[in-house]
Amino acid sequence: xxxxxxxxxxxxxxxxxxxxxxxxxxxxxxxxxxxxxxxxxxxxxxxxxxxxxxxxxxxxxxxxxxxxxxxxxxxxxxxxxxxxxxxxxxxxxxxxxxxxxxxxxxxxxxxxxxxxxxxxxxxxxxxxxxxxxxxxxxxxxxxxxxxxxxxxxxxxxxxxxxxxxxxxxxxxxx
Amino acid sequence: xxxxxxxxxxxxxxxxxxxxxxxxxxxxxxxxxxxxxxxxxxxxxxxxxxxxxxxxxxxxxxxxxxxxxxxxxxxxxxxxxxxxxxxxxxxxxxxxxxxxxxxxxxxxxxxxxxxxxxxxxxxxxxxxxxxxxxxxxxxxxxxxxxxxxxxxxxxxxxxxxxxxxxxxxxxxxxxxxxxxxxxxxxxxxxxxxxxxxxxxxxxxxxxxxxxxxxxxxxxxxxxxxxxxxxxxxxxxxxxxxxxxxxxxxxxxxxxxxxxxxxxxxxxxxxxxxxxxxxxxxxxxxxxxxxxxxxxxxxxxxxxxxxxxxxxxxxxxxxx
Numbered sequence: 001x002x003x004x005x006x007x008x009x010x011x012x013x014x015x016x017x018x019x020x021x022x023x024x025x026x027x028x029x030x031x032x033x034x035x036x037x038x039x040x041x042x043x044x045x046x047x048x049x050x051x052x053x054x055x056x057x058x059x060x061x062x063x064x065x066x067x068x069x070x071x072x073x074x075x076x077x078x079x080x081x082x083x084x085x086x087x088x089x090x091x092x093x094x095x096x097x098x099x100x101x102x103x104x105x106x107x108x109x110x111x112x113x114x115x116x117x118x119x120x121x122x123x124x125x126x127x128x129x130x131x132x133x134x135x136x137x138x139x140x141x142x143x144x145x146x147x148x149x150x151x152x153x154x155x156x157x158x159x160x161x162x163x164x165x166x167x168x169x170x171x172x173x174x
Numbered sequence: 175x176x177x178x179x180x181x182x183x184x185x186x187x188x189x190x191x192x193x194x195x196x197x198x199x200x201x202x203x204x205x206x207x208x209x210x211x212x213x214x215x216x217x218x219x220x221x222x223x224x225x226x227x228x229x230x231x232x233x234x235x236x237x238x239x240x241x242x243x244x245x246x247x248x249x250x251x252x253x254x255x256x257x258x259x260x261x262x263x264x265x266x267x268x269x270x271x272x273x274x275x276x277x278x279x280x281x282x283x284x285x286x287x288x289x290x291x292x293x294x295x296x297x298x299x300x301x302x303x304x305x306x307x308x309x310x311x312x313x314x315x316x317x318x319x320x321x322x323x324x325x326x327x328x329x330x331x332x333x334x335x336x337x338x339x340x341x342x343x344x345x346x347x348x349x350x351x352x353x354x355x356x357x358x359x360x361x362x363x364x365x366x367x368x369x370x371x372x373x374x375x376x377x378x379x380x381x382x383x384x385x386x387x388x389x390x391x392x393x394x395x396x397x398x399x400x401x402x403x404x405x406x407x408x409x410x411x412x413x414x415x416x417x418x419x420x421x422x423x424x425x426x427x428x429x430x431x432x433x434x435x436x437x438x439x440x441x442x443x444x445x446x447x448x449x450x451x452x453x454x455x456x457x458x459x460x461x462x463x464x465x466x467x468x469x470x471x472x473x474x475x476x477x478x479x480x481x482x483x484x485x486x487x488x489x490x491x492x493x
Contacts, residue, residue: 049326050374070490073318073370075326077242081487084229095335105246174319 014149015158016165021145026138027059029070029168035061036163039086039114039163041156042130044122047138052146053120056138057090059117064088066099067102074120093124132157143163182463184223184434187456188212206244213252220462231262231479235469237469238266239489246485256482263478265469268491269460274427275468276457277424284422284451289415294427294459295321295336298367301492302418306475311492312414313365320403321429323369326378327399342432345400348393355402362413372402404435405429408442409493415448425451428435430458 020026030058033043036158042076043060045053062068066084074080074092082088107128110117122129132154141145150165221228239246250266257264273292275283286303290314298315318326321338328337333344355375358370376399383390407429415423419433425439430452443450457464472478 049330050370050379052379054370069316070488072315073322075322076294076319079242079487081243083488 014151015161016150018148018168019141019145020148023052023055023144026055026146027062029164030056030059030061031060031063032164032168033134033160034060034084036118036160036167037064037086037116039116040124041116041160042111042133042151043118044129044133044135045118045120045138046123046135048140049138051138055139056136057118058146059121060116060173061088061090064116074094074104087113089113089117091116091117091119093119093121096124129153134160175269182466183462184220185456185463186216186220186223187461193302194221196379201241204267204481206242206248208271209245209248213248216462217252217256228256228260231256231260233257233263233265233469233473234260235466235472236266237269237272237465237485238270238483239486241485241487243485243487246487250485252481254483258481263473264481264483265472265477266483267465267468267472267480268484268489269465270275270297270299270301271491272464272468273297273426273458274301274309274424275471276426276453276461276464277303277451279457279463279467284424287365287418287420288422288424288451289411289418289420290424290426291407293320293425293429295319295325296431297427298369298407300365302414302420303424309492311490312418313410314360315367315368315369317368317370318373320367320369320407321427323373323403324400324429326373327396330373330380330394333392333396338429338432341396341400342434344431345397345434346393348391348395348397350394350397350401352391352394353398355379355398357402357406360406360409364408365410365414365417366472367406367410369403400432400434403488404432404438407435408438411439412442412446412448416446421448423448425450425452426458428459431455 018029020029032071045056047053054071058068058071061071061082061084064084064168066082066088070082074090075094078092080090081091091107091110111130134157135151135153137149137151141147150161151163234251234253234257237246238250253264256361270292274290277288277290286305288303290301290303292299296319298320299311301309302312303309324341325335325337328334328341333340348486355372358372359366380390411423429435436452439450
C-alpha cells in the first residue's frame with residue numbers, strides 16, 4: 001500500500017454535515033435516516049475502509065425496524081437482505097470493478113423495488129445508481145472522529161436529507 | 175450425496191472459482207446463471223459416480239439459505255422438481271447447519287454434543303450443537319468475518335486476493351512482536367467477535383509509519399495481524415466449550431485452513447482438556463456433502479418441507 005485512499009469526490013452540495021466522535025454517533029445518523037425512509041430509496045454510501053459504513057447501516061436498519069444487531073459486512077457475499085418495515089438491501093461493491101457491477105449484479109432489481117437499497121462503495125460503479133439517490137459520505141478525521149455528509153440527487157432524496165437534517169442539526173452545510 | 179449414516183457415496187464440486195477469479199469473489203447474477211448451467215450436470219455426475227439411479231434416492235437435501243437469492247432459487251427449484259417427480263421428501267438445509275455437519279464427514283465422525291466455530295469469508299459463528307434439535311448460536315461477528323479481515327488486510331498490504339493463504343505464508347517468516355496489534359474484542363464474557371476495528375488499526379499502523387517516513391516489514395505485519403485474530407478465535411471458542419460443558423470442538427469454514435489457527439487450537443485445546451476436530455479441508459470450504467449430511471440428520475428428525483418452501487436470503491439459525 002502506497003497511499004491512503006483519497007476522500008470522496010463531492011458531486012452535489014451537502015445538505016447536512018456532522019462530525020461524529022464515536023461509532024454510536026455515526027449509527028445514530030443512520031437511524032434517523034432509516035426512520036425517514038418510506039421505501040424505494042437508494043443510498044450510496046461512500047468512504048474508505050474502516051470509516052464506519054457498516055456501522056451507519058446498522059443504524060439505518062434500526063430506523064427501518066430491521067434487526068440491527070444482525071447487520072454484518074456483506075463484502076463476501078455482496079448482498080445481505082433484512083426484513084423491516086420495508087426490506088433493507090445492503091449491497092457492497094468493494095470487490096467489484098465498475099463493469100462487473102453494471103453487467104453482472106442485477107442491481108436494478110433491488111433499486112427498483114419497494115425496499116431501501118444501501119450500496120457501500122457505490123463510487124466504484126456510479127452507473128448502477130438511479131438518477132434520484134442520496135449520497136452519504138463518511139471521512140476519517142483521525143482517531144474516532146468522522147465527518148458524515150449528505151448529498152442528495154433529485155427532489156425526493158433532497159426532501160429526505162432535509163428531514164434528517166431538521167431532526168439532527170449538523171455542524172455545517174447549506 | 176450421502177447415505178442415512180452420512181457415508182459419502184460421491185462428491186462433485188463445480189467450482190465457480192474460474193468464473194469469479196477475475197472479480198475476486200462471487201457475482202450474484204453470474205452465480206445464478208452458472209448454477210442453471212451446471213446443476214443438472216452436477217447431479218447426474220454425482221449419481222453416476224455413486225453408482226445409483228435417481229429412483230434410488232430417498233430424499234433431496236438442498237441449501238435453503240442464507241445466501242444470494244438468485245443462486246438459492248436455482249437449487250431450491252431444482253430440488254423441488256426432483257422431490258416432486260420422485261415422490262420423496264424435500265429437506266431444506268441452512269448453509270450454516272451444513273457447515274456444522276462437516277463434523278460427521280471424514281474420519282472423525284464426531285457425534286454431538288460439541289461446540290463448533292464456523293469461520294469463513296462471510297461468517298464467524300460459534301454454535302452449540304446438541305444431540306437433538308436446532309444448534310444454539312453462542313456468538314458471532316458483529317461486523318466483519320474473520321476471513322474478510324484477512325482479505326482486507328492483504329489488500330491494504332498489496333498482497334492480492336484471497337488474503338488468508340498469503341498472510342498465513344508470510345506470517346511464518348515474520349515476528350508478531352515487531353508489529354503487535356490489539357486483540358480485537360477479547361473479552362470471553364461475551365462470545366461475539368468484532369474484526370472491523372483491527373482493520374482500522376492496520377490502516378492507521380501503515381499510515382502512521384508512512385507519515386513518519388518509515389517502512390514496514392510485511393511478514394512482521396502479517397504475523398502480528400494474524401496472531402491477534404487467531405488468538406481471539408481460539409480463546410472464545412474454548413471458552414464457549416467450557417461454558418457449554420462439552421469436551422469436543424469442531425473448527426470449520428475456510429479459515430480452518432490457517433496453519434497458526436490449527437496449531438494454537440491443538441495446543442490450547444490440550445491444555446484445557448478439549449479435543450479439537452478439524453474436518454478435511456474439502457468439507458470445511460463450501461461443498462455439497464455437508465448439505466447432504468445435514469439433510470440426512472434432519473430427515474431422521476422428520477424435518478421435511480412442503481413444496482411451498484421458499485429460500486430465504488437471511489435465514490438465521492439458533493438465534
